[in-house]
Amino acid sequence: MLRVEGLRKKFGQGSNNEKLALAEINLSLQEGEFVTIIGGNGAGKSTLLNCISGVYEIDEGKITLDTVDITFDPEYKRSKYIGRVFQDPLRGTAYDMTIEENLAIALAKGKPLGLMPGVTKKETTLFKERLELLDLGLENRIKQKVGLLSGGQRQALTLLMATIVKPKLLLLDEHTAALDPTIARKVLHLTRKIVAEEKLCTLMITHNMKASLEFGTRTIMMHEGKIMMDLQGQERSNMTVDRLIEQFEKRSGAELDNDRMLLS
Amino acid sequence: MTFMVLQGSLELGIIYAIMALGVFISFRTLNMPDLSVDGSFVLGAAFSAVMSSSGHPFLALGIAFLAGCGAGSITALLHTKLKIQPLLAGILTMLALYSLNLKVMGGRANIPLMNKTTVFSILEKTALGDNSKLIFPLAVLLLMLLLLYLFLKTRLGFVLRATGDNDHMVRALGVNTDSVILIGLALSNGLVALSGALIAQSQSFVDVGMGIGMVVIGLASVIIGEVVFGVKTLLRRLIAVILGSVLYRLIIAFALEIGMPPTDLKLVSAVIVAIAMAMPIIKKRLSAVKRRFMVRRHERSK
Numbered sequence: 038m039l040r041v042e043g044l045r046k047k048f049g050q051g052s053n054n055e056k057l058a059l060a061e062i063n064l065s066l067q068e069g070e071f072v073t074i075i076g077g078n079g080a081g082k083s084t085l086l087n088c089i090s091g092v093y094e095i096d097e098g099k100i101t102l103d104t105v106d107i108t109f110d111p112e113y114k115r116s117k118y119i120g121r122v123f124q125d126p127l128r129g130t131a132y133d134m135t136i137e138e139n140l141a142i143a144l145a146k147g148k149p150l151g152l153m154p155g156v157t158k159k160e161t162t163l164f165k166e167r168l169e170l171l172d173l174g175l176e177n178r179i180k181q182k183v184g185l186l187s188g189g190q191r192q193a194l195t196l197l198m199a200t201i202v203k204p205k206l207l208l209l210d211e212h213t214a215a216l217d218p219t220i221a222r223k224v225l226h227l228t229r230k231i232v233a234e235e236k237l238c239t240l241m242i243t244h245n246m247k248a249s250l251e252f253g254t255r256t257i258m259m260h261e262g263k264i265m266m267d268l269q270g271q272e273r274s275n276m277t278v279d280r281l282i283e284q285f286e287k288r289s290g291a292e293l294d295n296d297r298m299l300l301s
Numbered sequence: 302m303t304f305m306v307l308q309g310s311l312e313l314g315i316i317y318a319i320m321a322l323g324v325f326i327s328f329r330t331l332n333m334p335d336l337s338v339d340g341s342f343v344l345g346a347a348f349s350a351v352m353s354s355s356g357h358p359f360l361a362l363g364i365a366f367l368a369g370c371g372a373g374s375i376t377a378l379l380h381t382k383l384k385i386q387p388l389l390a391g392i393l394t395m396l397a398l399y400s401l402n403l404k405v406m407g408g409r410a411n412i413p414l415m416n417k418t419t420v421f422s423i424l425e426k427t428a429l430g431d432n433s434k435l436i437f438p439l440a441v442l443l444l445m446l447l448l449l450y451l452f453l454k455t456r457l458g459f460v461l462r463a464t465g466d467n468d469h470m471v472r473a474l475g476v477n478t479d480s481v482i483l484i485g486l487a488l489s490n491g492l493v494a495l496s497g498a499l500i501a502q503s504q505s506f507v508d509v510g511m512g513i514g515m516v517v518i519g520l521a522s523v524i525i526g527e528v529v530f531g532v533k534t535l536l537r538r539l540i541a542v543i544l545g546s547v548l549y550r551l552i553i554a555f556a557l558e559i560g561m562p563p564t565d566l567k568l569v570s571a572v573i574v575a576i577a578m579a580m581p582i583i584k585k586r587l588s589a590v591k592r593r594f595m596v597r598r599h600e601r602s603k
């Protein structure tokens with residue numbers, strides 16, 4: 038489904054704070070695979086997702102999605118096939134517009150933009166149905182501005198917006214990191230439910246080691262712009278958080294920055 | 302204030318409200334400070350004068366709108382394709398338009414339209430009579446208000462509003478924000494030029510410098526409207542812009558009435574906008590001072 042070959046990305050080329058953010062990434066995702074990504078601060082996780090989604094142009098390598106080469110497509114074109122939820126809850130929605138209007142823009146993904154009504158009665162019904170599944174009571178607040186929602190509600194809404202038109206790939210960049218633990222859990226479970234129901238090919242960065250093993254079907258660990266570890270199948274189901282940390286420190290020769298990483 | 306002054310303020314307020322709606326699109330909807338307004342206002346006025354002189358006053362309004370759209374597109378392209386900051390992109394367009402406006406005006410710095418056919422000289426002869434200067438611009442304004450409101454409720458309108466709120470989200474949802482900005486700034490400057498075109502015919506005079514500070518006047522109208530009439534719903538916001546524009550004219554008329562020289566008006570406009578922009582901070586400071594005062598009084602009474 039997704040193929041990343043020989044991906045390299047440098048920041049500040051030629052300046053004295055030149056930084057090789059992605060050294061040589063090779064990654065292949067099968068249809069319906071749900072991959073969690075972990076790694077220390079500055080490991081290149083976000084950069085990888087941003088290269089795949091076209092926020093950054095890459096220096097070397099090739100990215101194919103569903104056999105189509107998207108390496109040189111601009112961000113907005115790739116977005117037609119890629120759903121995204123960011124770490125910052127403010128980034129996924131338009132705060133000064135209503136829930137319904139936000140969802141309408143998401144539903145229009147890939148359709149022509151024109152002078153048709155922004156949202157129809159039929160669409161409103163669909164939005165209410167979908168919002169009900171989130172179990173946050175948002176279906177009754179459809180005409181309220183998104184600016185009134187809490188961070189968790191916004192992330193749940195953004196998740197719905199990212200998947201309401203089924204994407205070929207779902208990219209989640211620590212989308213629960215800014216939420217308090219109970220809400221974060223709820224959004225994670227919601228993510229699992231949506232991914233399973235739609236059989237979405239998913240890459241999820243998480244700062245939560247336990248969640249990285251608990252959710253998804255495969256776990257990747259990154260360090261200094263490289264993939265250090267790729268866990269799947271039996272090896273993954275036998276893995277514990279403690280052994281994961283031990284393995285990381287052995288392979289990378291570095292200590293994991295435990296402050297930011299949630300171990301439990 | 303005399304009735305004459307009030308009516309004059311109302312007439313001007315209505316025509317300038319069309320310009321303020323344009324400024325609302327760039328500053329509020331797209332969240333982009335677009336300074337090309339000063340130039341596109343005169344561009345509209347210049348086309349209006351030249352075409353009225355040659356006997357096409359109504360067509361002139363349409364052409365002025367389109368010319369404004371062109372000017373806005375240039376600013377948008379400078380920003381999106383050449384990555385020039387919005388402020389500077391607007392200034393560049395404004396500067397270029399100064400020369401272009403002189404060209405449109407045939408090299409003259411001003412054009413009087415006395416004894417030329419204007420939409421008003423035509424309408425005066427109908428049942429509207431002397432009221433045409435009030436009623437025709439009002440009809441145009443209400444039409445623009447309605448069209449703009451309906452447009453902002455379409456799918457494209459949604460995306461335009463969302464781009465100002467959060468362009469990351471719009472790109473993540475598969476829309477080319479560059480095109481959206483182009484459409485928004487074109488529309489914005491189209492309205493500004495239409496307003497300039499109406500002013501030219503209403504005052505029977507065009508001067509190449511008449512656009513100076515126009516963006517500040519537009520912004521003042523938008524902000525006064527927001528402060529006085531609120532921002533609750535989209536329709537209310539648009540109506541607030543119009544009322545803000547009329548209120549602004551009344552403030553100016555009042556300033557003149559109490560003996561302020563007309564040459565000081567731009568100073569007044571700048572001060573109004575500065576105060577209006579600083580309103581949130583001023584309110585915060587005032588409430589802090591008040592709280593401190595209350596605490597002190599409370600302590601003393603103990």
Ligand SMILES: Nc1ncnc2c1ncn2[C@@H]1O[C@H](COP(=O)(O)OP(=O)(O)O)[C@@H](O)[C@H]1O
Nearest residue numbers: 048049056058077078079080081082083084085
């Ligand atoms: N836009 C940018 N400009 C310059 N350097 C960047 C930029 N984005 C990321 N980096 C650098 O690239 C490295 C990887 O960053 P990032 O992908 O954000 O890490 P992670 O998400 O794993 O914490 C870091 O050293 C970071 O400072």
Ligand SMILES: [Mg+2]
Nearest residue numbers: 082083084211
């Ligand atoms: Mg990151």
